[in-house]
Amino acid sequence: GAVVSQHPSRVICKSGTSVKIECRSLDFQATTMFWYRQFPKKSLMLMATSNEGSKATYEQGVEKDKFLINHASLTLSTLTVTSAHPEDSSFYICSANEQGSGSPLHFGNGTRLTVT
Amino acid sequence: DQQVKQNSPSLSVQEGRISILNCDYTNSMFDYFLWYKKYPAEGPTFLISISSIKDKNEDGRFTVFLNKSAKHLSLHIVPSQPGDSAVYFCAAYNAGKSTFGDGTTLTVKP
Numbered sequence: 001g002a003v004v005s006q007h008p009s010r011v012i013c014k015s016g017t018s019v020k021i022e023c024r025s026l027d028f029q030a031t032t033m034f035w036y037r038q039f040p041k042k043s044l045m046l047m048a049t050s051n052e053g054s055k056a057t058y059e060q061g062v063e064k065d066k067f068l069i070n071h072a073s074l075t076l077s078t079l080t081v082t083s084a085h086p087e088d089s090s091f092y093i094c095s096a097n098e099q100g101s102g103s104p105l106h107f108g109n110g111t112r113l114t115v116t
Numbered sequence: 117d118q119q120v121k122q123n124s125p126s127l128s129v130q131e132g133r134i135s136i137l138n139c140d141y142t143n144s145m146f147d148y149f150l151w152y153k154k155y156p157a158e159g160p161t162f163l164i165s166i167s168s169i170k171d172k173n174e175d176g177r178f179t180v181f182l183n184k185s186a187k188h189l190s191l192h193i194v195p196s197q198p199g200d201s202a203v204y205f206c207a208a209y210n211a212g213k214s215t216f217g218d219g220t221t222l223t224v225k226p
Contacts, residue, residue, distance in 0.1 A: 102209060107161070
């Protein structure tokens, strides 16, 4: 089946630094990828939709200058958390549709970010 | 306003019995409903879906029921197995986006 790879799985960084998270579709091309954030015991909150070759679409309340998204190829999207603060500590997870809009999402294994 | 709700944070059942996980939604424009299963330290994996024009979809031990008038869907797992123990997310799809519930942690006791 389709595989989405996310890296790193865990990262610890200091306040004020930036962290880049990569999301790759390994055996299919994804023109669209989705970035979610999950708080403890809460649902997956959609942060933004990453569009290959164009700007990402951010959900209301998500700072686009804080969470930079780049989707430079059909198999790679990156999320950069800039000037990280402890409140950015969370579980970030990416996903993509293999068969286009409406088909089930394939998720990466997520990245646990801890900002100290 | 949370559009997809899973009101039971946890459910515990005995192996071999039926597990019923519930989900309510508020947006009548949702086209598809999906269930995902998530183990710790892993991303969710797709389990089963149902179109908004159907009322039932079955796949092996898993059956999803949709009651559009009540804006309610449920996932039935029978017979439940210890390996089914995981967090189950209900999701609803419309206009290119999937909206998730908070999840229900299912524990199947041997």
